[in-house]
């Protein structure tokens with residue numbers, strides 16, 4: 001029997017609840033599919049930071065390297081640990097160290113879920129660069145605290161980084177409706193964004209079967225709201241992808257439905273699966289976090305591991321659950337109720 | 348009789364049509380209000396660039412300095428002149444040279460206009476930093492065209508720049524519902540955005556009457572779609588403001604309704620008024636551009652000049668026009684039809 005070693009990092013707040021839910025669904029899907037998960041839980045979180053002074057141990061990355069995949073809940077507890085410490089100590093280093101350069105986020109409306117938009121028939125796959133760009137961390141401040149203070153922040157885009165994410169997106173577009181939207185702001189940022197547009201143009205010649213269009217980020221944000229059905233695959237930089245995928249989450253009914261996969265397409269290190277939402281301190285411990293985004297992320301993990309039938313079974317179970325009106329309204333159903341409904345639908 | 352000297356820069360594409368429309372409405376509002384506009388039109392545009400090799404003459408900025416305000420249509424004709432040339436040769440230099448540091452963009456639904464959202468009751472004022480930040484232009488590329496190519500782009504935030512835009516936003520919030528949302532991405536960009544958050548915190552102490560909340564740009568994009576009625580004044584950096592105001596345009600029914608003012612609050616140089624939309628090459632010369640965004644921008648100019656009654660009269664005329672179903676559906680009514688309806692409603 002095939003065994004997958006999974007590192008579980010529930011993290012903070014509702015991350016704990018939704019990871020437990022996803023785990024329950026995943027293990028059931030595994031036994032139905034004739035394979036097994038061997039899980040190991042890591043307590044790395046803001047609580048761990050307060051106890052040890054670090055978000056994860058020094059050898060954290062090396063420890064994770066031995067796993068087939070990572071299931072993450074949410075990281076952050078701003079009231080006690082600044083985000084600049086928690087995220088830069090756990091979430092962002094994993095994405096970078098394991099070259100999880102493709103952050104994939106599907107945006108479509110599950111049956112029974114209400115969109116804030118009048119439009120309903122959209123199916124967008126956002127692909128976000130996940131290792132460089134506007135999140136490079138380069139920069140600093142001078143004359144701090146004085147009237148002359150200046151802060152700078154430098155975005156760094158490499159040929160390797162831009163080419164591989166675009167190539168990944170072109171390939172994905174091939175498996176879907178063959179349309180790719182590349183998002184920049186080359187009319188205002190003339191170095192990095194013009195560079196990205198150039199690489200897009202060069203690659204387009206290699207993919208004559210893909211209809212590729214370049215959009216500015218402002219126009220794309222508007223398009224996702226005004227004509228979401230016109231979009232298929234959307235590829236963007238780290239920051240632009242971050243913004244567009246929260247917008248995608250909004251149009252698909254909220255963060256409770258927004259799944260994501262941080263993929264290392266070359267499989268030189270584990271990939272990581274996490275809901276888009278954060279730790280939600282305001283509703284932590286209330287038992288009302290929606291686990292659907294985490295479960296959907298789990299389905300993306302199954303897909304990545306090659307267990308496509310199990311992945312499809314989990315997605316079908318999610319859809320049966322929301323179609324029955326369970327988990328569709330934020331805060332209405334308990335985490336447990338929704339999880340049990342998905343488990344039952346999986347049977 | 349009071350006379351205002353106005354520089355008109357219709358620019359490219361539909362910029363020409365909508366500026367003419369706004370001008371007709373403004374001159375009528377002036378004669379009803381007992382003041383006069385003295386207009387001078389400048390042909391600076393992509394066409395001008397192709398004839399002269401520059402978007403405006405060397406002394407363009409100095410020429411404009413003598414005016415009381417600038418009315419701009421739209422700049423850009425990417426098929427013939429790259430945006431990086433046209434915008435950096437005309438629009439962006441004016442914003443910077445005249446220290447128009449506050450770009451103000453109102454987002455609310457005009458009567459009769461359909462939003463793509465189910466929500467309708469929102470009234471948001473976006474205030475965008477307009478002179479520095481992510482649009483600083485600093486950066487470059489090395490190893491161009493090779494596998495080792497690297498492109499960088501540096502955002503520059505100064506204490507002066509951040510403080511003045513935030514102060515402006517706090518003041519505006521005072522004249523409205525007293526709520527201010529400040530937008531950053533300080534969990535991922537730890538230099539510039541943490542700096543912005545710090546300045547916000549310091550200023551908040553000076554404005555105890557204003558309820559100020561910090562949001563990350565991704566969360567704010569989602570909020571504008573999921574709960575736009577929860578927002579009053581939104582203040583953001585150059586790039587984030589650009590993105591949020593196109594999103595704002597989308598939720599208010601489209602770019603045909605999105606007005607903007609590039610304000611120099613210290614009045615040391617002219618301010619500039621322009622619709623958010625671009626030159627729209629696809630519909631240029633069809634005579635179907637919606638002039639409402641440009642006319643609304645003209646109303647913002649009247650306001651800035653202190654002609655508040657005339658401004659209110661123009662806004663009322665716009666609202667009577669859209670309430671009658673004229674100009675509410677993109678492409679349905681001719682530019683002229685809409686303009687004449689606004690002129691008639693002004694009577």
Ligand SMILES: CC(C)[C@H](C(=O)O)[C@@H](O)C(=O)O
Nearest residue numbers: 087242245276278534535565
């Ligand atoms: C928490 C934050 C740093 C993170 C990001 O921006 O990458 C989150 O918003 C996300 O989208 O995964």
Ligand SMILES: CC(C)[C@H](C(=O)O)[C@@H](O)C(=O)O
Nearest residue numbers: 187188218434589592623625
């Ligand atoms: C044309 C472009 C440079 C401009 C900007 O981003 O500032 C436009 O999108 C705007 O919002 O005024």
